[in-house]
Amino acid sequence: MSPKTFDIADLSENLADLxxxxxxxxxxxxTHQGVPLAxxxxxxxxxxxxxxxxxxxxxxPRVAGFWQGKVKIADDFDETPEEVIAAFYGDE
Structure with a gap:
């Protein structure tokens, strides 16, 4: 379809068409008074x-133990370095 133009002054009358x-x-x-706005x-x-x-x-459904033996978690995974803890408390 070809482009159409609507003047905002008549928008309430033409809203359904728009x-x-x-x-x-x-x-x-x-448009507003013939000047394109949007x-x-x-x-x-x-x-x-x-x-x-x-x-x-x-x-x-998920199968329990599906990833067992397929994923290795580092031994120090849960350990938080002291410098990170210090940074949280502003003790850098």
């Missing part, structure tokens, strides 16, 4: 990033 055009992906220019462009539909297979996988 919204209809926007829903139908028509490019709309808003352009309303149709949004493009984003490509889906999640497939049905992804959703099906996400909804499967």
């Amino acid at each position: 919204l209809s055009d926007i829903q139908n992906h028509v490019e709309v220019t808003l 352009k309303v462009l149709p949004l493009t539909q984003p490509e889906p990033t999640v497939t049905k297979a992804d959703l099906n996988d996400a909804l499967k």
Whole structure:
């Protein structure tokens, strides 16, 4: 469809037409006394990033111990270095 123009002074009278055009992906220019103020462009539909297979996988029940033996956690993982603790208390 070709672009349309709406003057903001008449917007209350033409709001239904404006919204209809926007829903139908028509490019709309808003003007005031003939001077363009804004352009309303149709949004493009984003490509889906999640497939049905992804959703099906996400909804499967989790299996306890699935990562056992596959992930190594360092022995000092829970230890916080003294300089980090000092920084939290402003004792640098």
